[in-house]
Amino acid sequence: xxxxxxxxxxxxxxxxxxxxxxxxxxxxxxxxxxxxxxxxxxxxxxxxxxxxxxxxxxxxxxxxxxxxxxxxxxxxxxxxxxxxxxxxxxxxxxxxxxxxxxxxxxxxxxxxxxxxxxxxxxxxxxxxxxxxxxxxxxxxxxxxxxxxxxxxxxxxxxxxxxxxxxxxxxxxxxxxxxxxxxxxxxxxxxxxxxxxxxxxxxxxxxxxxxxxxxxxxxxxxxxxxxxxxxxxxxxxxxxxxxxxxxxxxxxxxxxxxxxxxxxxxxxxxxxxxxxxxxxxxxxxxxxxxxxxxxxxxxxxxxxxxxxxxxxxxxxxxxxxxxxxxxxxxxxxxxxxxxxxxxxxxxxxxxxxxxxxxxxxxxxxxxxxxxxxxxxxxxxxxxxxxxxxx
Amino acid sequence: xxxxxxxxxxxxxxxxxxxxxxxxxxxxxxxxxxxxxxxxxxxxxxxxxxxxxxxxxxxxxxxxxxxxxxxxxxxxxxxxxxxxxxxxxxxxxxxxxxxxxxxxxxxxxxxxxxxxxxxxxxxxxxxxxxxxxxxxxxxxxxxxxxxxxxxxxxxxxxxxxxxxxxxxxxxxxxxxxxxxxxxxxxxxxxxxxxxxxxxxxxxxxxxxxxxxxxxxxxxxxxxxxxxxxxxxxxxxxxxxxxxxxxxxxxxxxxxxxxxxxxxxxxxxxxxxxxxxxxxxxxxxxxxxxxxxxxxxxxxxxxxxxxxxxxxxxxxxxxxxxxxxxxxxxxxxxxxxxxxxxxxxxxxxxxxxxxxxxxxxxxxxxxxxxxxxxxxxxxxxxxxxxxxxxxxxxxxxxxxx
Numbered sequence: 001x002x003x004x005x006x007x008x009x010x011x012x013x014x015x016x017x018x019x020x021x022x023x024x025x026x027x028x029x030x031x032x033x034x035x036x037x038x039x040x041x042x043x044x045x046x047x048x049x050x051x052x053x054x055x056x057x058x059x060x061x062x063x064x065x066x067x068x069x070x071x072x073x074x075x076x077x078x079x080x081x082x083x084x085x086x087x088x089x090x091x092x093x094x095x096x097x098x099x100x101x102x103x104x105x106x107x108x109x110x111x112x113x114x115x116x117x118x119x120x121x122x123x124x125x126x127x128x129x130x131x132x133x134x135x136x137x138x139x140x141x142x143x144x145x146x147x148x149x150x151x152x153x154x155x156x157x158x159x160x161x162x163x164x165x166x167x168x169x170x171x172x173x174x175x176x177x178x179x180x181x182x183x184x185x186x187x188x189x190x191x192x193x194x195x196x197x198x199x200x201x202x203x204x205x206x207x208x209x210x211x212x213x214x215x216x217x218x219x220x221x222x223x224x225x226x227x228x229x230x231x232x233x234x235x236x237x238x239x240x241x242x243x244x245x246x247x248x249x250x251x252x253x254x255x256x257x258x259x260x261x262x263x264x265x266x267x268x269x270x271x272x273x274x275x276x277x278x279x280x281x282x283x284x285x286x287x288x289x290x291x292x293x294x295x296x297x298x299x300x301x302x303x304x305x306x307x308x309x310x311x312x313x314x315x316x317x318x319x320x321x322x323x324x325x326x327x328x329x330x331x332x333x334x335x336x337x338x339x340x341x342x343x344x345x346x347x348x349x350x351x352x353x354x355x356x357x358x359x360x361x362x363x364x365x366x367x368x369x370x371x372x373x374x375x376x377x378x379x380x381x382x383x384x385x386x387x388x389x
Numbered sequence: 390x391x392x393x394x395x396x397x398x399x400x401x402x403x404x405x406x407x408x409x410x411x412x413x414x415x416x417x418x419x420x421x422x423x424x425x426x427x428x429x430x431x432x433x434x435x436x437x438x439x440x441x442x443x444x445x446x447x448x449x450x451x452x453x454x455x456x457x458x459x460x461x462x463x464x465x466x467x468x469x470x471x472x473x474x475x476x477x478x479x480x481x482x483x484x485x486x487x488x489x490x491x492x493x494x495x496x497x498x499x500x501x502x503x504x505x506x507x508x509x510x511x512x513x514x515x516x517x518x519x520x521x522x523x524x525x526x527x528x529x530x531x532x533x534x535x536x537x538x539x540x541x542x543x544x545x546x547x548x549x550x551x552x553x554x555x556x557x558x559x560x561x562x563x564x565x566x567x568x569x570x571x572x573x574x575x576x577x578x579x580x581x582x583x584x585x586x587x588x589x590x591x592x593x594x595x596x597x598x599x600x601x602x603x604x605x606x607x608x609x610x611x612x613x614x615x616x617x618x619x620x621x622x623x624x625x626x627x628x629x630x631x632x633x634x635x636x637x638x639x640x641x642x643x644x645x646x647x648x649x650x651x652x653x654x655x656x657x658x659x660x661x662x663x664x665x666x667x668x669x670x671x672x673x674x675x676x677x678x679x680x681x682x683x684x685x686x687x688x689x690x691x692x693x694x695x696x697x698x699x700x701x702x703x704x705x706x707x708x709x710x711x712x713x714x715x716x717x718x719x720x721x722x723x724x725x726x727x728x729x730x731x732x733x734x735x736x737x738x739x740x741x742x743x744x745x746x747x748x749x750x751x752x753x754x755x756x757x758x759x760x761x762x763x764x765x766x767x768x769x770x771x772x773x774x775x776x777x778x779x780x781x782x783x784x785x786x787x788x789x
Contacts, residue, residue, distance in 0.1 A: 262789065272789045279779040281789060282782040282787065285786060286782075296686055300392045303392065305392040309391070316683075319676065320679050365672065376651075376674065378678050380651065380652070
């Protein structure tokens with residue numbers, strides 16, 4: 001009997017090696033600053049290389065130009081992207097956008113779009129969240145009204161990740177009956193307005209306004225009747241991916257901190273010889289490992305769990321990643337001292353990213369409350385009398 | 390969590406579950422559920438039930454009554470045992486005395502002691518700590534001087550768990566004060582009925598009798614009762630304590646406490662609403678459940694790595710399991726105390742010993758919570774304190 005839980009295939013190991021090697025060569029801290037200074041705020045060259053590596057389509061269905069890798073592989077891949085603080089739009093395009101098309105698109109829509117996504121030729125953005133919604137995935141006020149062969153979209157979307165460079169938006173809106181639906185929208189169509197900005201961590205986002213935007217009827221993603229369920233499932237993938245990315249960011253922060261403790265000298269000794277700092281670093285290690293384990297649990301549940309287990313484990317993972325990220329991030333800054341609060345050193349950039357991930361798709365408090373409402377993770381204990389099983 | 394296990398692992402778990410749900414006598418199960426102590430006789434009875442099934446000491450070498458299970462299966466055994474409110478087999482016998490003799494004892498010692506260690510005919514005490522040797526165990530002073538075919542042992546042992554029931558004690562003694570202090574230590578098996586052995590109860594802050602002081606005054610111990618070589622006991626001890634830390638996560642025991650918290654919160658009201666609906670409790674409870682689930686997964690990861698690394702069982706991550714596991718165990722105790730509020734305060738004498746509360750001051754599920762909270766402050770102190778685990782991790786994993 002062997003534990004299959006965290007089995008890693010040889011193919012994945014090879015793929016992971018190539019990703020790690022690429023990031024090592026092309027994504028140092030100074031190279032990252034250059035990527036960030038490009039017109040898009042990230043590098044088109046790196047994006048093309050990601051496509052060549054097979055990274056963009058890694059989790060897309062093999063039928064549509066992807067590799068069909070199982071969710072558990074996200075742990076090592078997203079962790080690597082987190083360690084390098086990668087800016088390129090994997091989350092908006094490969095996970096959020098492509099996820100919606102895969103789960104809600106008709107086969108011809110999938111065939112028309114997903115292979116281009118995998119090849120790095122089509123950038124996507126999911127225009128779902130609205131400013132009033134906070135973390136409620138169902139709080140959609142945008143409307144879609146059918147007019148002959150078209151849908152008319154009206155409303156405002158908030159903090160659409162990857163919006164500035166997107167070739168295609170996937171917009172959620174409510175139809176007449178109140179049901180949610182998903183639409184493919186050309187960002188250059190009349191009535192679409194995007195106000196681009198960066199989030200605190202330097203990633204690209206934008207607010208999107210739809211003002212009477214005409215969408216051809218065939219551009220509704222309507223293979224799945226329940227768009228709200230699609231959004232929930234895609235959000236679960238995104239949360240798990242962000243947790244794995246956070247693990248990477250945290251592990252980079254811990255590495256940087258341990259290196260710093262081993263080199264920085266004060267009072268004539270390496271500061272790593274002080275027990276109070278050693279113990280703080282160990283607490284960072286434990287917090288990181290807790291997040292790593294819970295993330296693996298969530299990915300395993302995504303891969304083969306029932307919907308109920310999936311929901312609980314994903315909420316648990318985001319809660320743990322959020323709590324851990326806050327502790328590890330704040331500790332990393334504290335142990336670095338003054339250099340930690342400058343833009344000149346990597347650890348500060350890590351903290352910006354980890355703090356952003358804390359908020360995206362729900363913070364720890366949100367997911368703890370959600371988990372409690374789902375009944376928690378520990379069921380009632382065995383009653384006094386022996387049960388029949 | 391089930392999605393972490395293979396079909397064969399889940400089938401094995403069902404087998405364990407079936408056994409533990411039917412094998413525990415009702416009276417014992419009730420006591421465990423209420424947090425009451427089992428009598429020495431009940432503990433012997435339980436060991437015999439397990440022994441009859443061949444499951445008293447699953448991790449032992451198969452030649453001496455072990456099961457040949459892999460680390461994951463042994464982990465599942467412990468989990469299912471706790472989750473069924475089965476009594477915990479006596480760890481000093483099963484996880485320390487037995488493994489010590491199996492790994493380092495002579496053939497005569499194995500044949501003589503192991504069957505009785507397994508079924509609790511031989512009840513062992515752990516003679517490690519001393520008044521001046523706690524976390525710094527190697528500085529212990531109890532000394533043994535060879536005189537003919539005996540050692541003569543004099544000194545004092547502290548924190549000796551359940552020595553009031555013990556008929557034997559495996560004892561760390563100093564046989565040399567030359568060289569490094571770790572190099573002069575030797576293991577002796579001491580018959581507690583030997584002249585010169587005195588046991589003094591130490592009452593802990595739960596007002597119960599778990600630990601003792603053991604005084605050794607010129608106690609004669611046959612040289613044949615030495616385990617392994619003279620002067621090698623420090624390395625034997627390190628081996629044994631590593632075994633102890635793998636157990637340290639105690640996730641199942643924390644889970645039972647969480648179940649108890651939920652049960653109590655559903656019965657109690659606060660400001661006119663069920664306590665279980667209060668956001669402060671929901672948030673703390675959910676946070677604890679998340680941390681505990683993460684720790685369970687870490688345990689599975691450590692076990693999986695252990696299995697893929699045959700032979701070498703040491704993983705410094707086991708320090709992490711002990712550190713986080715004891716912290717969460719204490720957090721559950723704390724939360725139950727907070728949930729009970731004033732219901733936790735009335736002290737019911739005799740209840741821990743299994744006596745009923747004639748006056749029924751408070752419901753039975755509220756009676757031991759605060760005492761457990763007090764006593765379990767020790768979980769971050771014994772078997773390598775939380776601070777010692779920090780030191781180990783800083784050195785072994787972070788290389789600081």
